[in-house]
Amino acid sequence: GNICRSPMAEFIMKDLVKKYGREEEFYIESAATSTEEIGNSVYPPARRKLAEHGIGCEGKTARQMTRQDYQRFDLLVGMDEWNIRNMIRIAGDDPECKICKLLDFTHRPGDVADPWYTDDFDATGRDCLEGCEGLLKAIDKL
Secondary structure (H helix, E strand, C coil): CCCCHHHHHHHHHHHHHHHCCCHHHCCCCCCECCCCCCCCECCHHHHHHHHHCCCCCCCCECCECCHHHHHHCCCEEECCHHHHHHHHHHHCCCCCCCEEEHHHHCCCCCCCCCHHHHCCHHHHHHHHHHHHHHHHHHHHHC
């Protein structure tokens, strides 16, 4: 839906690259793989969890991933298996192997906890931070 996990990951990653003085190297944007939340802002509990860490997400509204995003971005990162299937469907395929899950960049690959169902924004925040830190390390090794 692009109102919980993906914007949390988006703004955590933006915060990390800013802290490392690398903002100019990255273009980071999140998008939904579904349509039900298009145009809605970040879900209030997700926004509050980011704010607890001094991270803002003002102005972010949900948008859906497009086929053109596959060409626009070097990497497309999903939160769970369902996202990955939808991303491949939207992109039409993944011939360049650009689509992956965020926690694939950690020592515990799997799905990012979905707070829409669990109401555990702490776990989702930890998953997103760990995944974003791992992703940044992986990018540095390229």
